[in-house]
Amino acid sequence: MKRQFGERLLHGADYNPEQWLHDPEVLKQDVQLMKQAGCNVMSIGIFSWAALEPEEGRYQWEWMDQVIQTLHEHDISIFLATPSGARPAWLAEKYPEVMRVASNRQRNLYGARHNHCYTSPIYREKIGQMNQQLAARYAKHPAVRLWHISNEYGGECHCDLCQEAFRSWLQRKYVTLDHLNEQWWTTFWSHTYTDWSQIESPAPHGENATHGMNLDWKRFVTDQTLDFMQHEIAAVKSSNPDIPVTTNFMYYFDGLNYFKFKDAVDIVSWDNYPTWHKRADLDIAIDTAMYHDMMRSIKRQPFLLMESSPSSTNWQSVSKLKKPGMHVLSSMQAVAHGSNSVQYFQWRKSRGSSEKFHGAVVSHDGSPNTRVFQEVTELGRLLHQLSDVADTGRDAQVAIVYDWENKWAIEDSQGPRNIGMGYKEEVQSHYRALVKQGLTVDFVDMECEIDGYKLVIAPMLYMQRAGFEQKLRSFVEQGGTLVMTYWSGIVNENDLVHLGDAPHQLTDVAGIVSEEIDGLYDHEHNRGRVIHHLEGQTLTGEYCCHKLCDQLHLHGAEALMVYTDDFYAGRPVLTRNNFGQGQTYYIGSQFEPSFYDDLYKDLIRQLHIQRPVEAEMPQGVYVTTRSNAKVEYLFVQNFTAEAQAIPALGAEWSAVTRDVDLSRDWTAASFEVLVAKRSLII
């Protein structure tokens, strides 16, 4: 594991001093407060275009020179942003083409943030010039450690330039219209295209039910955004190619396939704003952990937590304060799952506009005596204490398939449950059970390799692309254990249904054929009854299932569980099949959580997958590990508001963050995180 930023975990924030240039005292106070809070990095320049180039071609660097110099003097590193996330008013006024056109084909007016065309040559030219200038001036400054490319890329544009680009993209992909017509199945509804010029992007008042087109449009948007980003990166790398780049991703963002950014960024980073205390914190914690692990999995290396709020946000329905302890706990959760930083949006609250009440380290009172500032300071101390963690990564024996394009296809295609197929929820059901056992889980998409894992879980593999069915076949053949579910092996990468039995090309691997699938309303359920125990015997009795009920025929597999109700009572809902050296489990419905808990307890035992701690944790307490060749860190996280009795972890573990004997039972306080370590050198 190459160290990203030297011997420390990073602690910092988005910093927008251009809002305070009228009061030079603010910068001075800020630096003092940063040091007091244990901050060592600031992201600057994110929304500075108007401040850096107040009129076309006239640049203003002095204020940024001073900010960078001042931070550097105080040993605070800089993440320098390209300012493409929001453009100056003069640019929009002079070049209307830079503004986006919505799917209704109306061009936006100036305003908001993500509001520019990724195709526009003028926008590319202008941001290119800006980035080159930034790089020329600052890329060799010793404080500048990372390029923060733009901000939260997202959205799409339907202007004429984008229409042309989309058509070119399609021509490259399909070469002939015949091929496109066949893959999009346009003969349906007589939609055969006879000229490329007839194709328009999806529109509420035009074509929107040709799923193949919808998918390709989403892919095009990802590719065009990536292309725009690469244009930005080329500009900043022109002066110093050694500064790594990142761009900040968003929470389960559907608009872009983040796995496609894998090679374009040097480091993955993301912005994390959980709705703590809105529902059970132990559930929110799982949801957050899963995305941390997904971000880590994109490059299979530590990531950065680029934004978070030290207190409430201001865009949720209700802005709840983080209860005492939650700030440290939730920040350390990121570190536990592989982040090498904890950063905030933003350092100091703005005085006006839409985010003035968003949590920040320094509030409008400017005081370090606030509850929030104190918790940030406490975290600063802790991160400093845990500097060595920056040198560790996470290795997994289990991988779960989460594929953006599969999700797009599942959610866009009509039937069998238009009120919600629950792809993410299905994935999370498996993840939750594994994480509760303390396991490290990697996420892969269908373009990833899966060799080397003991267990691969592929929930709702509706779409098959990138030859993934072959990877699965060979994985099982060579001894791997595969878990599949209902609604798998249905369509190809263009949402064209495979002919023949489903799951396509995997009926022998799974040992079953799926004939049809029953949709259940939210108030309905069925049950699965265990008729054949696994070795571990944990999975037993009956479990509630809902949403979708696959109608299976055994095709070599044995039935482990059967439905109890409806006209398909007695038919299989969980099966196991031996194939080659390995095994495939097929789950025909979505079950209640205890099913996955019990199933995976059995599988973990059976597959000899090592858990970091053998003891069972109380509900809501999660253990997570990071390690390098020499040492393993254990993060015990209590996501409940109550103190919890923790069983002995074992004598090999020594507590790092407080004085407690972990070879005996001990008590974790409300929202406490405890870090322990053990040596891996025997």
Place this chain on the structure above:
Amino acid sequence: MKRQFGERLLHGADYNPEQWLHDPEVLKQDVQLMKQAGCNVMSIGIFSWAALEPEEGRYQWEWMDQVIQTLHEHDISIFLATPSGARPAWLAEKYPEVMRVASNRQRNLYGARHNHCYTSPIYREKIGQMNQQLAARYAKHPAVRLWHISNEYGGECHCDLCQEAFRSWLQRKYVTLDHLNEQWWTTFWSHTYTDWSQIESPAPHGENATHGMNLDWKRFVTDQTLDFMQHEIAAVKSSNPDIPVTTNFMYYFDGLNYFKFKDAVDIVSWDNYPTWHKRADLDIAIDTAMYHDMMRSIKRQPFLLMESSPSSTNWQSVSKLKKPGMHVLSSMQAVAHGSNSVQYFQWRKSRGSSEKFHGAVVSHDGSPNTRVFQEVTELGRLLHQLSDVADTGRDAQVAIVYDWENKWAIEDSQGPRNIGMGYKEEVQSHYRALVKQGLTVDFVDMECEIDGYKLVIAPMLYMQRAGFEQKLRSFVEQGGTLVMTYWSGIVNENDLVHLGDAPHQLTDVAGIVSEEIDGLYDHEHNRGRVIHHLEGQTLTGEYCCHKLCDQLHLHGAEALMVYTDDFYAGRPVLTRNNFGQGQTYYIGSQFEPSFYDDLYKDLIRQLHIQRPVEAEMPQGVYVTTRSNAKVEYLFVQNFTAEAQAIPALGAEWSAVTRDVDLSRDWTAASFEVLVAKRSLII
């Protein structure tokens, strides 16, 4: 009754072989499977425009020649569609005027289906040429038995051509602006039109609260669609006027007044997609039965079930599988209510686009071994067994008024319950009670004649048009029994309120005057208490009522029931009035179902209306009859998932579809349909 299609009930599907031209094996397999499933008719060409005319003026007939010939060779009839339901991309690209303009005045982009202007001369020219060519080539082919004109006509266009057509329509109707201004009451809000050119169709950002205009716009849309259809029909009839025409109607479709199509089509057909198993099937069955009877009533002759799903649909919120038995039962329900066919959308599932997961006879696996294919095959055998039913119709002694324009007016006018007036629900309350007694019910609209019925029920006759109040007066005068309800006799055909007492010109017929009406929230109710029994004495005690409470004054009638609550407790809510040789019942509120059950039991006895079976059926079991001069068929339909004990039907009934003695009590299985018959020749 003229036999529509010879000595058989039809069984078939929409068939779209143009989607499979790349694989000639598919057509071969299809024909084998059709024979296996007992299919004898296929609808083809519905979305074939692009396949038939891939570029302007260049036609491609070979594939259709072959399909028709192949089907014919296997004794499968053809319903040949005109392809106007969806247009080729080249047409939209070259002639943008064919695309619709939405009410917001934005022209649609190419896409979807119903997306063309019914007024456009170019669209009419192009479809006219296509239809003539189709007819010239195939109208005399012996397999072609029916023209399937377009597909599910619907929607509206607000383009300049349509605006002009609307103004011309208005000029024909009103002749002078003064007349229009008076009928639309435009002086209100100072909207007096002083030039025809000032009139624009209703718009969200323009006029939308002039109810007379809204109504006329809806009438214009019906008339313009009808005019377009007649243009299509003229083209196909040019080669062989003997082939009858139909167009497929939709479930309770509000956009077109289907009664206006009565004379333009030779046969009525419709597409039926109930949401079985979503709520109580016995309720869904009533709702479906009512529409079957409405379709039958339009021409008062057997209709065709043109589309249905042999399994689930894919556009509902949840795609539930039909439980075993439901496919046969629900298909036979159509036949019981007067259909001479059971047809599906579609024969074979598409591989792509928006309906790829819609139920079909042949699934993506191409196999006849599926549950669905087996049930279709079972139905095929049954329809074959019941061929003689094709020779029967249905005669009714009871008519219910259901008037599209009245519904439009009730729903558009503001007050007294903008959250839902419940016109359809009110109509269905009466229908349900009658159908539970096994009666055949006709539907009429206000342009129909009502002579010859014993009982006419006119729920919520808010609007009066076509002199219907005079038809009712004369019907009662001559001895008929009329049931009226609250919210009747309020406006004329242009939604202009009648001055004087309500119900307009019927206060003497009904013997009451309605002064005002109270709206109830959904959580509120009142009750009616019987103070005077009918002869049958079934109606007794108290019944819950809701939604609207009419405030009546007796004007000759006697009160049979009074309100129990609120400030109008003790005032009449059900009255009876003798007028001429007949009687009028007036119901002042919407009651719970048992009220209608009990009221109509009394009225049926009193009016000596014959029920096919005297015995009371268990809840959810409905009996329905079809007959000709010689024989009567009885369909006993169990719409519950449980077996039901059926009382003896009488020795005159002999079971056709299974071996059971109907002169004794017997058991109907879950979702079973049993067909019996008796001779009418004494």
Place this chain on the structure above:
Amino acid sequence: MKRQFGERLLHGADYNPEQWLHDPEVLKQDVQLMKQAGCNVMSIGIFSWAALEPEEGRYQWEWMDQVIQTLHEHDISIFLATPSGARPAWLAEKYPEVMRVASNRQRNLYGARHNHCYTSPIYREKIGQMNQQLAARYAKHPAVRLWHISNEYGGECHCDLCQEAFRSWLQRKYVTLDHLNEQWWTTFWSHTYTDWSQIESPAPHGENATHGMNLDWKRFVTDQTLDFMQHEIAAVKSSNPDIPVTTNFMYYFDGLNYFKFKDAVDIVSWDNYPTWHKRADLDIAIDTAMYHDMMRSIKRQPFLLMESSPSSTNWQSVSKLKKPGMHVLSSMQAVAHGSNSVQYFQWRKSRGSSEKFHGAVVSHDGSPNTRVFQEVTELGRLLHQLSDVADTGRDAQVAIVYDWENKWAIEDSQGPRNIGMGYKEEVQSHYRALVKQGLTVDFVDMECEIDGYKLVIAPMLYMQRAGFEQKLRSFVEQGGTLVMTYWSGIVNENDLVHLGDAPHQLTDVAGIVSEEIDGLYDHEHNRGRVIHHLEGQTLTGEYCCHKLCDQLHLHGAEALMVYTDDFYAGRPVLTRNNFGQGQTYYIGSQFEPSFYDDLYKDLIRQLHIQRPVEAEMPQGVYVTTRSNAKVEYLFVQNFTAEAQAIPALGAEWSAVTRDVDLSRDWTAASFEVLVAKRSLII
């Protein structure tokens, strides 16, 4: 108190005879019915533009001459409207610029009512000519007593003319772009404006999150509407400046800051359509009373109830009839709170268009024998009997701050509760408690003076403008008692957050500092426990609180109550601070109603504020007073459907409206209003 309309209370309606010109009998009948119902005023001409000017420049006065003359002959006064509320079709057709442009920048089509640009020079010219003609012809007619300027002004226009006007308005306000940029904090998101031309009004597809801009746009809309109204007024005053003017306001209308109309209208009037019987009438009564008092407070003189329904409305979700007694009660409630009139929309129901089923005095039957007409007649008699009330006003010792601009800012700014901050509800919590004690309450906005009140309540004073914080400081300093709440003193008039401690410049007056605020979901609550009693000892025990929980530090104040739950249990939620000669109470959360009841009982006693009647009224019975130097009227209003036992009011009160001895306990009937009086001359 100057008498507005002589020695009588007014009773009348909107009258639209132009809808009935085709039937001269109607006018004759109307006048007879008006006399029968005790009506003495009619508002005419509101939607008469098309009838008065059927084509450009051609006027038609005869019908209006006759209406005015006929009414005058029957001693019925006229409120003469300017017809700008709806324009003729010819005007929209010839001059499209008069039609509004929506925020999406689409220009409306002709239709509806409020659909014209307030900036358009042509619209101003045309309405100016019309108004001048109206005034020239009728302003000196003895029947004409008031100008009813337009109708329910509202809405906004985004056309290019309005954009220019907005920019000019901004230039006048800010002078320099630097100033605007600073106050709008445009550096955030790089939105710095470098040319005035870059500014566009808020748009869904443009800028909409710059709160300072949003606020200024709302202010501009108020100012432009006011400017348009003043243009209208100048035209009508040209002929006879002595006729007073009003314009009818709407229920809690957010679109216009009605306090800004204070000097432009001579009399305030409003249109009142409560949803009686939808929820508890005693709550609806408080809500309505509060707005009556707000309307009275704008000019601190009697107002007019310009519109109401004698029965149901037709635009609510359900049109409920007013139960017997409610019409008189609700009408008298307006009088009790300061109205000198009870007027209806409308006199006679229209036959067509959108409001044909809106309640009116005369229904479509044209009969005076209806329940509604009888109740109107009964009210007419009562108003006649109470003529002297017209000579009375209302004086208050308590003022509540309700500031339109503060409300705009609270609702627009994001966080801490985007699902609803509840400004109006918070204000009403205080008002309810005071009104239940029979007190008269004035409303003030921040531009008003507050000297002379004993108690000023300033709920959620988020925004500070017009130097109001200084007015509060000086008010308390000089001995006043101030009640403040959470979310106060946060931003300046442009929604720019104050730096330093909150509440800005009032931390010494309140004796507390607010550090942060916790948002609660609707299902959450906390509690406040009294730890220090007030003198009256009514406030005691615990009270539930919700929505928002302020986190306070004492800064001189004493804690009277503390939170019981969450991590801030034990911290202050109600405090009291002595400042100068006065006191400030600070309430940190929103409490259940009993808290305000108990708190204000204590404060009323402590501050020696006089209640009109010492006895406690039953729940739902409210007492309200009007007085002049000589006499005080007491209105006892039973807003429950049950009879209520009323304690003795005291020997000094004599009943006016029925014969009852008020020195003893007596019974108020369901929905009864009783009026009593006492002499103030000792």
